[in-house]
Amino acid sequence: MTLTFSGSPVGSEVFTALAVLAISLVVLLIIRYYLPLRSTPAYLLVPVFFALWLPACIVILMPIDLASSARTDDEKTRGIWLPDRLLLIWWRITYWLTFTLTWFILPILAEYSDSGYREPRDKILYSLRSNAQYHLMVFGSGIICITYVFIFYGASLYSLKAMVMALAYCWGLALAIYLMGHGLVAIPRRLFRNASISGRLRRIQSHAPTVYEKLEDAEATLEELEVQVFELGKRKTGSAAKFQDWIDDLVDLANLPESQPRHAPRRPPTDDSRILPTVITQKYMADLTRRLVRAKHARIRYLNEWDRLIRSAVQTQAILDSAASKKLDFGDASPHAGFWDRLNLLTPYTRYLTYYHxxxxxxxxAGGFLTLCSLSIVWSELLKAAFPSLSVIRLTVVHHWTGDTGQVGFAGQVIAALWLLYMCAAALTSITEVKVWRGRALVRRNTAHESAFWYASQVARLSVPLSFNFITFLSPEVYTKTMFYHFLGAFIQGTTASTWFDYLFPVLILVPVLATLFGLYGRVRRLFGFGGFDALAAGDDGDEETASRNAYGTGTWREGRDLIERELNGTSLRGRRAENAGLLSGRSAVPVLSVPRVEGRASPSPMRANRPAANTSARRVGATAVREEVPDDENFFEGIGHRFKNTIDTLDTPKWFQELGQGIKKPKWMGGGGEEAGGSGSGSRPGLPGRASSDVRRWFGGGEGRIRL
Structure with missing residues (x-):
């Protein structure tokens, strides 16, 4: 099918406009998934939108540039192409706007939102001061590069511009290569391991103790800060008087009437450790506000992660149990579930076939296919400097050769876009797994503003280096003709040092690839005792298998299984504390677990025998009876006694027994007859219910002080 008119780019321009519109809609939906659009300020939405939209446009801009500079002679195979001038303007806008967002706008706004101060002026000053320190360190480390460029290439504006662009590219490439190398192994391995349903359940259970421990730590940290806010709210005089409005805002932010924090423990008068300082300053108030906001977002983050883990465990257990009856039913969807989760189009049998087979x-x-793709990328990285003709990406993108000149058609454009998309996905997925980012995380509908700015800046930072690294996989006869190379490549390869860096540094992709493939992070962590260093634990799934072979109670899958079952049964210690504190009421603003109770294989508590099980397993479809389990330390006679007691407790009283005695009525002369006797049918005095009358004058038909003879 011919997608362009002969000699005119009108069809390509229409296609490009529709593609850009579709990308804009997808980016908007992604932002909506992590941030509430109505309550999020515009100073956050607009920069974050452009920081995500510009890298997404590069995925289609790069293939268009390749096809425009190396158009095929046959119009039927010609791809989407645009004029050179339009491409050059588009690249200039994309690069410099991305550069400005990455190095100036997003960092300033991130520190502005995380400053903790109350007034905008104080927030801006704090943000500028923090970013000035960072840029001074970057400038100090770049003095050697400036001296090198000015000595060998002369002091000029062109040399300064080339140095700035080359340094930005080198820093972005170093981060991109590490993250991409980690993702090229982690993504296929995750697909392979998810193919085993029992193995997936075992990994979920092995991960549960870690998540639960982090959730408890986050709740304890938040509770300590709420105690400080509670004590601060009781101060009405002294240095705290001028911050009274700020203190009231902190009390409202902490939700103290709902969360009910514990009072501070009493300390001896000679103890130097105090909850509050003697003098309340503006810096202390800003630091307390910053720590309180971070603690609240950390708690929401781990609540969300724990909720997703519970739901995954319930669904995986249901899939595993459906092998017996060949039917699968997940039960009713959660009120907080999305549209696709509430959509139910499959029958129980077709759902079993879909999820189980x-x-x-x-x-x-998919894991095997992506493994081949990862091997092709690593192979191309290793051989692009010495043997560029052996690059797999080059052979798949450039299909048409006329002598030494290569041409890129529509099929090559599509393949190039898919290669670039997979490289970006591998790098961006690793950002959320390698947790060395000061507790930042993406949380559905509750992402912190500072975290949103930071992740958006990383997406914008990695897009341009990955794009240029991608085109170097192709033949020099192809990529040197693109507008992207004329705009950026000439500056990057303008010096001998940057040229060698561009060709030799990607070879180091073997370091993260081998480290992730053979579990090097976990071995280093165990060797040096970095138990809390999450960067070394990220992606090291081998630790879960090692932990499953350890003894009970040391973070194994058995402990995770028990934690999940207690959470589903409502018997967990954290759930009882939250219920007593009022966090599970409708007023709570944090996500609440709404997973149906299910029946597991084992239970550490005898209370489980008295709780009905939800129909989330195929073995329990149509069953309403409760399965009772006998504890291991219970003998035969105790078991009979417990069963007899449960039978008596659940026995309904017969109706004839409830109505026994209601058929015998008192005579009217004894106070019976209801309203005619002026009583309640039991001899009670009018106006005094439930009180028997002791007046004998009523026996003779008298009342109100009169006796009838």
Whole structure:
């Protein structure tokens, strides 16, 4: 099918406009998934939108540039192309806007939102001061590069511009290569391991103790800060008087009437450790506000992670149990579930076939295919400097050769876009896994503003280096003709040092690839005792298998299984504390677990025998009876006694027994007859219910002080 008119780019321009519009809609939906659009300020939405939209446009801009500079002679195979001038303007706007967002706008706004101060002026000053320190360190480390460029290439504006662009590219490439190398192994391995349903459940259970411990730590940290805010709210005089409005805002932010923090422990008068300082300053108030906001977002983050883990465990257990009856039913959807989760189009049998057979085989196929893609990228990185003709990416993108001149058609454009998309996905996925980012995280509908700015800046920072690294996989006869190379490549390869860096540094992709493939992070962590260093634990799934072979109670899958079952049964210690504190009421603003109770294979508590099980397993479809389990330390006679007691407790009283005695009525002369006797049918005095009358004059038909003879 011909997508362009002969000699005119009108069809390509229309296609490009529709593609850009579709990308804008997707980016807006992504932002909506992590941030509430109505309550999020515009100073956050607009920069974050452009920081995500510009890298997404590069995925289609790069293939268009390749096809425009190396158009095929046959119009039927010609791809989407645009004029050179339009491409050059587009690249200039994309690069410099991305550069400005990455190095200036987003960092300033991130520190502005995380400053903790109350007034905008104080926030701006704090942000400028923090970013000035960072840029001074960067400038200090770049003095050697400036001296090198000015000595060998002369002091000029062109040399300064080339140095700035080359340094920005080198820093972005170093981060991109590490993250991409980690993702190229982690993504296929995750697909392979998810193909095993029992293995997936075991990994979920092994991960549960870590998440639960982090959630408890986050709640304890938040509670300590709420105690400080509570004590600060009781101060009405002294240095705290001038910050009274600020203190009231902190009390409202901490939700103290709902969360009910514990009072501070009493300390001896000679103890130097105090909850509050003697003099309340503006710096202390800003630091307390900053720590309180971070603690609240950390708690929401781990609540969300724990909620997703519980739901995954419930669904995986249901899939595993459906092998017996060949039927699968997940039960009713949660009120907080999305549209696709509430959509129910499959029958129980087709759902069983889909989740038990089809999806695992698709995971294996996708894992194998992405493994080949990862090997091709690593192979191309290693050989692009010495043997560029052996690059797999070059052979798949450039299909048409006329002598030494290569041409890129529509099929090559599509393949190039997919290669670039997979490289970006591998790098961006690793950002959320390698947790060395000061507790930042993406949380559905509750992402902190500072975290949103930071992640958006990383997406913008990695897009341009990955794009230029991608085109170097192709033949020099192809990529040197692109507008992207004329705009950026000439500056990057303008010096001998940057040229060698561009060709030799990507070889180091073997370091993160081998480290992730053979579990080097976990071995280093165990060797040096970095138990709390999450960067070394990220992506090291081998630790979960090692932990499953350890003893009970040391963070194994058995402990995770018990934690999940207690959470589902409502018997966990954290759940009882939260219920007593009022956090599970409708007024709570934090996410609440709404997973149906399910029946597991084992329970550490005898209370489980008295709780009904939800229909989330195929073995329990149509069953309403409660399965009772006998504890291991219970003998035969105790078991009979417990069963007899449960039978008596659940026995309904017969109706004839409830109505026994209601058929015998008192005679009217004894106070019976209801309203005619002026009583309640039991001899009670009018106006005094439930009180028997002791007046004998009523026996003779008298009342109100009169006796009838």
């Amino acid at each position: 089809v999806i695992p085989y698709l995971s294996l196929f």
